[in-house]
Amino acid sequence: MIDNTHRRRLVALLTEAAELEHALMCQYLYAALSMKRRIEEGVSWQQLELMRRWEASIMLICRQEMEHLGLVCNLLTAIGEAPWLTRPNLPLAPRHYDLEVESKLERLTEETLVRFALFEIPDAEIEQPDRELLAQALGQEIDPQRYQTIGRLYDEIAQLFEQLGESLFIGPPGAELATTDVIPVPLRGISLPNTARIYDVELVPVTGLASALAVVEQIVAEGEGAPGSSGESHFKRVLAILREFRDERERDPAFDPARPVTAHPDPHAISDRRTRRVSQLFDDAYATLLLLLMRFFAHSDERTAELTGLQRAAFFPMMTTVIRPLAEVLTLLPTGDGASTAGPAFRFTRNITLIPHREAAWQVIQDELDALTATAEDLSGDSGYPLQVRDRLRLMHENLARIGLDFGLAMGTAVAP
Known part of the structure; x- marks a missing residue:
C-alpha cells in the first residue's frame, strides 16, 4: 500500500x-x-x-x-x-x-x-x-x-x-x-x-x-x-x-x-492606452497558449490528427510567431511614465485548468484564438502606433488568423474559407 x-x-x-x-x-x-x-x-x-x-x-x-x-x-x-x-x-x-x-x-x-x-x-x-x-x-x-x-x-x-x-x-x-x-x-x-x-x-x-x-x-x-x-x-x-x-x-x-524596460509590466501599471492594449493582447495570447498546452499534456481520447492539431497550434506557431514578437514589440512601446518601455507581463488572465470535455475544450480554445485574431486586426489598423509596430502587428494578425484556421480545420471547429 x-x-x-x-x-x-x-x-x-x-x-x-x-x-x-x-x-x-x-x-x-x-x-x-x-x-x-x-x-x-x-x-x-x-x-x-x-x-x-x-x-x-x-x-x-x-x-x-x-x-x-x-x-x-x-x-x-x-x-x-x-x-x-x-x-x-x-x-x-x-x-x-x-x-x-x-x-x-x-x-x-x-x-x-x-x-x-x-x-x-x-x-x-x-x-x-x-x-x-x-x-x-x-x-x-x-x-x-x-x-x-x-x-x-x-x-x-x-x-x-x-x-x-x-x-x-x-x-x-x-x-x-x-x-x-x-x-x-x-x-x-x-x-x-x-x-x-x-x-x-x-x-x-x-x-x-x-x-x-x-x-x-x-x-x-x-x-x-x-x-x-x-x-x-x-x-x-x-x-x-x-x-x-x-x-x-x-x-x-x-x-x-x-x-529601458519597466520592472512593472502589468497592464494596470501602464498609463499609455495603446501600449496597455498590446500588453493585454500579450497576456490573452499567453493564456491561450497555456490552454493549448494543458489540453496537449492532459489529452484524453484525441485522435492522432487532433493531437497534431494541438501541437501545430501550440509550439512553433504560437510561441514563435505570436508570443515572442508581441513581447519584442512591447519593449518598443512607452509605458507612459516618460522614461520606460513596456515588457511582457506573463500574467494570468484566466484560470488554467483542464477543461474535461474534449469538444468543449476545443471550442473554448477556438473562441480564444478568434478573439485574439480580431484584436490583433484592430490594433494593426491603428495609425497611432509607429509604422514598425503596425507592420509587426499586421503580421501577427495574419499569423493568428492562420493558427486559428488550421486549429479549427484539425478539430472541426471551423470551416475553410
Missing part, C-alpha cells in the same frame, strides 16, 4: 517544481527580449555581436526551462496526477519558494544575472573562479548554504520516488510526451528517435522508477550542473555572460545592453 502522506508530499513538491520552472522561464525570457537590437540604441557593432551570443545562450536556457516544465508534467502524469501549468503572477518574494531569491521580471543587468546565478547555484562546492566572480558581483563572499537550491528540491523529490517505489506509477502508458511529440520529425528530412535532443531539448517519457529518477537527474544536471561538468549548465552559462558583462562594462563604463 502506498504511503499517502509521502505521496501527497511528492505531489506538492512536483507542483512547486512546475511553478518554479515556469516562473524561471518567464524571467529568463524577459531579460533576453529586453536587449537592444540596433546601434542607434547606443551600442557598438562589437557589443551587438556580444549581446547576440548572450541572447542565444539565454534563449537556450529558456527552452530547457520549458523542457523542465514538460518533464515535471510527465512525472505528474506518470503517477496519475494532472499536469500543472498554473503559477502565481510575478513578482514573488524570496520566501515564496524558500530560495532566498526574489522572482521578478527585470531587464538584463548585472544584478539580474547575479540573481539568475543564485537561482541555479549548485548544491555542491562552487569552483574557485566562479566563487570569486560571484563575490565580486555581490560585494561580499558567497555563502552557498544560505540559498536553498533548486537541486535540494529535486533531491527530496528523488528520495520520495525511491521510498514510494514502482507501485506509485499508475498513469496510463504512453500518456507522457517525448521530444518528437513537441518538435515534429523528420527534421529537415532527417528521421530521429522520439527521445532525441532537438534544439537542446530532450523530453523523456516516464514509465517507472528508473526513468523518473533519470528525469530528475537530467533537470538538475542541466540547471546547476553535475560535479565536474562542462560549461553547458545554466549556472555556468549565466556566469559566462556575467563575466563578459563585467569585462565590457570595464572597457566601456556607459555600456548598457538593455532597453
